[in-house]
Amino acid sequence: MFQILQINTPVPRNIPLDLPLPEWLLITLLVVSFLLHIIFVNLMIGGTVLTLWCQIIGLKDKDYHNLAHEISRTITVNKSLAVVLGVAPLLSISTLYATHFYTATSLTGGMWIAIIPLVTVAFLLTYLNKYTWHVLDKNKPLSIAIIATATALFLFIPLIFLVNVNLMLFPEKWGTVKGFFSALLLPNVFPRYLHFITASMAVTGLFIFWYMGRKSYPFEEYFERLTRYDIKRKAYSLTLAATVAQFIIGPLVMLTLPTKGFDWRLILVILSGASIAIPAMWWIWKAITGKPENIDNHFGKVVIALSITVIFMGSGRHVYRANALAPHQKLMAANTAEFERLSKEARENPPIEQSDLQLDSALGPVAKGAAIFQMNCSSCHKENEKLVGPPMTEMATIYATDKNGLKQWIKAPGKKRPDYPQMPAFAQLTDDDREELANYILSIKK
Amino acid sequence: MDFPMFHLDWLNDRFLIALIAILHVCINHGLAVGFIPYITRLEQQGVMNSHAGQITNPEWDSMVYKMMKVGFIITTTLGAMTGVGIWLSVSVVSPASIASLIRVFYWAWFIEWLVFVTEVVLILIYFLTWKNSNKSLNAKLRHIKFGWFLSIFSWITMAIIVSILGFMMDPGNWKSHHSLLNGFSNPIYLPQLFFRTPTAMLIGGIFGYLLSIIFTKKNSEIRARAVKQSSVWILIWAPLSLAGAIFYYRAMPQAMKDNMSTAVGTLEFAQYYDLLKWIIIGAISTVLIIAIAGLWKPKKIHFAMVLFPCIMAFGFLGIFERVREFIRKPYVIGGYMYSNLLREEDYPLYKRDGILKYATYTSTPEVTETNKVEAGKNVFVLTCSRCHTTQGINSIVTVFEKMYGKDKSFEEASIAAFTKGMHNGRTFMPEFPGNRKELDALAAYIKHLQQTGDVIEGAQNEGVVVNPNQSVDAIVKLLDKQVKDNADSMVKIQTALNK
Numbered sequence: 001m002f003q004i005l006q007i008n009t010p011v012p013r014n015i016p017l018d019l020p021l022p023e024w025l026l027i028t029l030l031v032v033s034f035l036l037h038i039i040f041v042n043l044m045i046g047g048t049v050l051t052l053w054c055q056i057i058g059l060k061d062k063d064y065h066n067l068a069h070e071i072s073r074t075i076t077v078n079k080s081l082a083v084v085l086g087v088a089p090l091l092s093i094s095t096l097y098a099t100h101f102y103t104a105t106s107l108t109g110g111m112w113i114a115i116i117p118l119v120t121v122a123f124l125l126t127y128l129n130k131y132t133w134h135v136l137d138k139n140k141p142l143s144i145a146i147i148a149t150a151t152a153l154f155l156f157i158p159l160i161f162l163v164n165v166n167l168m169l170f171p172e173k174w175g176t177v178k179g180f181f182s183a184l185l186l187p188n189v190f191p192r193y194l195h196f197i198t199a200s201m202a203v204t205g206l207f208i209f210w211y212m213g214r215k216s217y218p219f220e221e222y223f224e225r226l227t228r229y230d231i232k233r234k235a236y237s238l239t240l241a242a243t244v245a246q247f248i249i250g251p252l253v254m255l256t257l258p259t260k261g262f263d264w265r266l267i268l269v270i271l272s273g274a275s276i277a278i279p280a281m282w283w284i285w286k287a288i289t290g291k292p293e294n295i296d297n298h299f300g301k302v303v304i305a306l307s308i309t310v311i312f313m314g315s316g317r318h319v320y321r322a323n324a325l326a327p328h329q330k331l332m333a334a335n336t337a338e339f340e341r342l343s344k345e346a347r348e349n350p351p352i353e354q355s356d357l358q359l360d361s362a363l364g365p366v367a368k369g370a371a372i373f374q375m376n377c378s379s380c381h382k383e384n385e386k387l388v389g390p391p392m393t394e395m396a397t398i399y400a401t402d403k404n405g406l407k408q409w410i411k412a413p414g415k416k417r418p419d420y421p422q423m424p425a426f427a428q429l430t431d432d433d434r435e436e437l438a439n440y441i442l443s444i445k446k
Numbered sequence: 447m448d449f450p451m452f453h454l455d456w457l458n459d460r461f462l463i464a465l466i467a468i469l470h471v472c473i474n475h476g477l478a479v480g481f482i483p484y485i486t487r488l489e490q491q492g493v494m495n496s497h498a499g500q501i502t503n504p505e506w507d508s509m510v511y512k513m514m515k516v517g518f519i520i521t522t523t524l525g526a527m528t529g530v531g532i533w534l535s536v537s538v539v540s541p542a543s544i545a546s547l548i549r550v551f552y553w554a555w556f557i558e559w560l561v562f563v564t565e566v567v568l569i570l571i572y573f574l575t576w577k578n579s580n581k582s583l584n585a586k587l588r589h590i591k592f593g594w595f596l597s598i599f600s601w602i603t604m605a606i607i608v609s610i611l612g613f614m615m616d617p618g619n620w621k622s623h624h625s626l627l628n629g630f631s632n633p634i635y636l637p638q639l640f641f642r643t644p645t646a647m648l649i650g651g652i653f654g655y656l657l658s659i660i661f662t663k664k665n666s667e668i669r670a671r672a673v674k675q676s677s678v679w680i681l682i683w684a685p686l687s688l689a690g691a692i693f694y695y696r697a698m699p700q701a702m703k704d705n706m707s708t709a710v711g712t713l714e715f716a717q718y719y720d721l722l723k724w725i726i727i728g729a730i731s732t733v734l735i736i737a738i739a740g741l742w743k744p745k746k747i748h749f750a751m752v753l754f755p756c757i758m759a760f761g762f763l764g765i766f767e768r769v770r771e772f773i774r775k776p777y778v779i780g781g782y783m784y785s786n787l788l789r790e791e792d793y794p795l796y797k798r799d800g801i802l803k804y805a806t807y808t809s810t811p812e813v814t815e816t817n818k819v820e821a822g823k824n825v826f827v828l829t830c831s832r833c834h835t836t837q838g839i840n841s842i843v844t845v846f847e848k849m850y851g852k853d854k855s856f857e858e859a860s861i862a863a864f865t866k867g868m869h870n871g872r873t874f875m876p877e878f879p880g881n882r883k884e885l886d887a888l889a890a891y892i893k894h895l896q897q898t899g900d901v902i903e904g905a906q907n908e909g910v911v912v913n914p915n916q917s918v919d920a921i922v923k924l925l926d927k928q929v930k931d932n933a934d935s936m937v938k939i940q941t942a943l944n945k
Contacts, residue, residue, distance in 0.1 A: 009918040010910075012448035012806040015545045020552035076522075077570055083526050084566040087559045090533065095552055098545035102449055102537050109452035109538040109906030116466065116531035123523040174450070178909040331921045338924055339804065346795035374860065375867040379849065426870060 009172040011328070012099050013336040019095060026096050027318060033088035035314045039203060040082035045154045046204025047075045048126065052151045055144050063226045065140075069133055070222055072147070074211060075126050083119075099332065100325060103174060104167040104183075111160050111180035118153055118160075125150035155197070159184065162193055169324045170258065188256035195249045198242045205239030206303060213296070229292040236295070240284045243277055243306075250274065261324030269319055273312025280305035369440025372433050376426060383444060389423060392444045403442060407434045447788065448806050451827045452538040453904030456838035459539040459831070466535050468764045470528035472649075475642065475763060477517045477525060478600045480650020482569075484679055485514050486593030488654070491675060493586060501583050505668055511576055513657040518573040522566075538906075540832065542787040543778040551610055558606045565603055568596040601643070608638050611770070637697035641690035647683040649759045651676055652733050655740070656752045670744040677740035684734050691726055691766075729755070729762035775874035784876035786829050793879055800881040801828055807910035813883040822891025825884045827902060836895050836902055843896050856896050862889040 019026060051072040058065030093101050105112045129147045136143040163183045167173065170186070177183045212219065212231050219228050254270070283298035283305075290297075359367045373381075380389045399406035411434065413423040429437070454462055492506040536544045548555065572592045579589035609632075655676035662669035732755040740747055778785045788796065795804070802808050802821065805828055810821040826834075826842070834842045846856060849864075862885050869877040878885060894900060914920060 008912055010806050010912040011916055011918055011921045014448075015542070015549060017546055017549040020549055077574070080522050080526070080566050080570060083530065084559075084563050086530070087562065088556070090530075091548065091552065091555050091559065094537070094545060094548050098541070098548070099448060102541035102545060105534070106450040106452040106538050106541060106905055107909065109904070112538060112906075113462070113531075113535055115534060116527050120523050120527040123527070124519075127519050127523070175910060175912040179907050182909075331918060331925075334925055334928070335916065335921050342799075343792045343795045346798050347791055350794045351798040371863075374863045376870050378860070379864050379868055379872060428870065 008175050009328070010174055011171075011331045011335045012103065013339050014329075014332050015098050016336060016340055023096070026092055027322075030089055030092035030096060031314050031318050033085065033092060035310060037082065037085040037089050038314075039310075040078050040085055041158070042200040042203040043078040043207050044075055044082045045158070045197070046200040046207075047071050047078060048147070048151045048154045049201070050204060050208070051075070051129070052144070052147045055140070055147055059140055059144075063223050066222045067226065067231070068147075069130075070212065071208065072126065072130050072133075074207075076130065079123060079126065097168060097321075097325070100168040100171070100328075101164070103171075104164040107167065107174060107177050108160070108163055108180040108183050112164065115157060115160055118157055122150050122153035122157070125153070158196055159189070159193055162189055162196065166192065169261070169321060171328050188253065188258075191249065191253045191256045195246065195253050198245050198249055202239045202242035202246070202306075205235045205237075205242065206306065209235040209239070209299065210303075229295060232295050233288050236284050236288050239306075240281060240288070243281055243284075246277075247274070257320065258324075261320040261322075263319075263323055266316055266319045266323065269312055269316040273309045273316060276305050276312065277309040280309070363440075366436070366440040366443045369436035369438070369443075372429070372437050373440055376429065377437075380423070390417075392441055395441050396444045399438075399442065403438050406438045406441065407431075410434055410437065447542070447801070447804060447828065449541045450807055450905035450910045451831060452906050453827065453831050453835075453902055454838075455835045455902045455904060458833070458835050458839035460833055461839055463532065463535045463539055464768060466528050466531040468767050470525065470532055471767050472760050472763055473520060473525040473528065474604065475646035476649035476653050476760060477521050478565075479604050479643075480646035480648065481517050481653060482572075482593065482600055482650075483597040483647070484650045484654045484676075485510060485517065486590060486597060487679070488513075488672075488675060489593060490590050493583075493590070501580060501586050504580075506671075507580065509658065509661050509668060509672065512661045513654060514573055514576070516657055518569065521569065526566075540778060540787060543783055546779060546783065547610070554606060554610055558603060561599055561602050561606065565596065565599040568592060568599055572596050604642060604646070605639060608642060609635055611638065634694075634697055637690070637694040641687070641694040644683045644686035644690050645763065648680060648687045648730075648733060649763060651679040651683060652736075652752070652756045652759050655680070655736070656749070656756045659747065659749050659752055664748070665745055669747075673740040673744040673747050677737040677744075680733055680737035681741075684730055684737070688726075688730050725758070725762050725765055729758040732758050776869065776876040786832055786876050786879070788829070788876070788879050793877065796879040797881060800884050801825065801879055802884060802913075803915055805913055806916045807905070808913045809911040811913050811915050813887045818887045818890050819894045821884070822887035822889070822894070823902070825880055825888045826891055829879055829888075831902065837899060842892055846892065847896070856889075856893040858886065858889040858893050861892055862886055865889065 021029075051068050054064045054068035054071060058068050125146050129143060129150065132143070132146075160180070163180060163186075166186055166189050167177065167183045173183075173186060177186075183189075209232050211217070212235075213228060219231075250270075280302045283302050287295045287298060359371055361367060363370050381392055381395075383392050385391050395406065399409075410426050410429065412425050415423075426434075453459060488510045489502075489507065492502040492510060495506065496503045533544070572589070575589060575592075579585040655673070658672035658676060659669065662672060736747070736752055736755045739751070774780065774785070776784055778787065781790065783789050788801075800812070802811055802813065802824060805811075805824070808824045808828070810817045810824050813821040826836075830842060834840050834845070837843060846861060847854075850856065850860070865878050865885060865888065869875050878888075880888070
């Protein structure tokens with residue numbers, strides 16, 4: 001089992017605290033909350049891409065211009081839900097796979113942090129597009145430039161997340177990766193990315209079918225030529241085309257994934273998911289080739305079947321991760337236990353601290369005091385000038401005839417000078433140390 | 447120790463977190479917790495002051511809507527992303543501490559998330575249904591009700607997160623009680639909440655004041671009314687905010703209070719602490735002055751007059767957060783984990799065997815004569831780099847040059863001697879964790895930094911080198927040894943039984 005891990009693979013120790021919940025419950029929360037999050041991310045990205053596309057066609061066709069506006073209005077809601085729903089899976093993966101996930105993000109840290117400004121700018125651009133819609137009616141190229149920039153950002157940002165969820169699976173690569181772009185080149189990042197973007201288009205197609213097909217949606221207010229049926233058929237066609245494409249991209253993802261996470265359970269989960277999509281595709285095909293009034297017939301079944309597919313694919317994703325990391329986690333557990341044992345042993349038999357005082361024999365009787373001073377006091381006090389506290393020459397003057405006062409002050413200092421910070425107490429020094437220290441301080445001459 | 451060390455060698459890792467966190471707190475307090483109730487109250491006023499037969503005063507309502515639009519756009523973009531950003535930045539700078547906190551506070555964060563989802567749904571409903579709700583009085587009243595719900599949920603998200611913050615600052619209780627309730631019952635919780643609530647209201651009010659000037663015309667009746675409303679709001683909350691600040695400061699545990707004089711800068715800049723006091727007094731009094739002026743001569747108020755107190759109020763909150771963050775030191779989790787991400791209880795082991803041996807990533811598992819400077823760099827990265835840079839913000843070279851003089855070349859022996867004892871004099875510093883050889887290597891590296899101006903790229907750029915002691919190879923051997931030891935002891939037991 002361990003042969004798949006190369007010699008140069010690190011085995012970090014795990015967080016030495018118990019999991020807050022049973023593992024199976026955390027895994028369920030992780031998978032379910034991730035799928036909820038990713039669906040809204042799909043809608044946000046698919047919506048932006050479609051807005052751009054409709055806006056470009058809308059240059060010549062007013063109905064498409066209005067369609068772009070309608071789709072762009074949904075981004076506001078979907079993107080806010082995408083962000084907030086992302087917190088729960090982030091929380092769960094940080095609990096279950098803290099070491100693997102945080103190692104990946106640290107190794108690509110610059111780009112990981114760049115998520116914040118990139119997403120913020122992308123969001124602001126979608127608002128700008130939405131709220132300047134009528135203002136920019138006469139300057140459509142500018143409007144298109146705004147949404148095109150947002151689309152480019154939205155298409156790039158998923159790569160950052162993908163690089164990390166991919167890199168976390170391969171501890172054997174951690175020692176070789178140098179930054180985000182080198183992690184981006186690991187073999188299966190781009191096939192997974194393509195898989196994700198295609199899924200976004202499929203989900204968005206279904207969403208638009210429902211959103212603009214609702215009875216309460218005032219369709220006729222917005223469109224002159226396009227009918228509800230037109231939009232529904234186009235949306236359905238998008239979902240169908242994207243789902244068909246997944247039957248090519250999916251196997252590509254499987255082929256490029258390293259072998260280490262495969263087992264029959266994984267194959268079974270993935271194939272089950274894929275096969276449930278087949279009747280959904282058949283229903284969509286019947287709807288778009290059938291009579292206009294029958295287009296809604298199987299919508300509910302299509303949504304249910306494709307949702308089940310998504311749940312299977314999300315679970316398959318977790319099965320691969322769990323399989324791929326199990327051997328490494330076992331080694332980590334062994335290393336963690338060994339470290340905890342060593343740490344306990346050292347704690348119970350603390351090393352005897354040898355005196356590190358470096359005596360300068362030239363100083364004669366005050367050599368020890370000077371060494372104690374160097375170790376404990378020199379960070380704040382210098383001989384002739386103020387550093388943090390007053391110089392030694394001042395101390396020597398003040399306490400010239402009051403050695404006990406000086407020793408007492410070192411043990412429990414007060415606060416005399418309003419413009420100096422308070423000195424901390426040095427209760428850890430022994431009486432002898434304080435005696436030596438005082439002798440040394442008082443030996444300083446101006 | 448167990449994670450690759452992300453490092454920003456000019457900006458400083460902590461500064462990255464501070465930037466994002468302060469921005470987030472300003473938006474959260476100023477544009478959500480304090481702003482939403484302020485806006486809802488204004489919306490309600492529009493209904494109350496409308497003529498018979500009107501649902502609301504349309505001119506007033508449109509002003510309030512525009513103000514809310516600003517709040518909505520900022521909170522759902524920069525506000526939301528800086529909130530996530532705190533987590534993303536902490537997880538790369540300080541992964542061991544955040545991963546530990548999550549294990550203990552999973553439920554707190556999970557509940558926080560549920561409240562947070564509710565808050566987002568409510569703000570979407572509140573803002574996006576605003577115009578539609580103006581069609582009937584019932585719809586408008588229901589809309590206002592949503593404003594109050596949103597206000598309550600914004601406040602609850604803050605109340606929960608304050609519990610986690612309070613827990614991290616209160617030393618000692620981490621070890622004995624790993625529970626969420628403990629976060630709520632710790633002695634800093636209520637004072638923090640008493641401080642944050644009115645301060646958020648105050649900042650929300652002054653920000654709204656500024657917006658109302660932007661969205662109304664000079665000398666208009668509506669501006670005078672808006673100015674008066676904002677003034678009343680501020681006058682209610684300002685004294686409570688001041689009282690909260692005093693209450694909070696007094697409740698701070700003694701150990702943390704001792705650190706406060708160094709919080710805003712380094713020891714050498716202790717006078718900054720005085721500045722904090724003046725900023726608090728200054729911010730609250732300028733806000734009060736503009737509020738009184740607003741009541742007295744509402745038509746004389748213009749944009750520039752409100753801008754200054756508004757900046758002061760946000761600055762006050764920013765500096766407060768900076769101080770709050772600093773007074774945790776030398777810990778990142780009170781009594782459990784130091785700000786260098788090493789657990790206090792592992793110190794005896796590190797002192798005995800050195801830290802390099804146990805670091806997952808290091809090019810030098812041991813210090814030798816030939817690798818001294820490189821080993822010193824690894825020690826620096828492992829034990830100093832969370833707070834210090836080589837040549838940037840809070841540079842280690844500058845810190846020592848302040849002590850020893852700018853033009854003097856460093857003496858390794860005195861740097862080593864100082865570093866060994868620094869936690870005694872500078873209580874905000876954790877003790878140096880490594881062994882004697884590592885200490886000397888560190889001193890040699892710091893001297894090297896001064897001489898060459900060398901910098902560190904961080905794991906996010908130059909990757910990591912795996913420590914052979916912590917590789918699969920080594921751990922497989924460890925497992926083999928454990929199996930053999932078990933077998934040996936079985937044999938021993940067997941022999942003993944046979945006798």
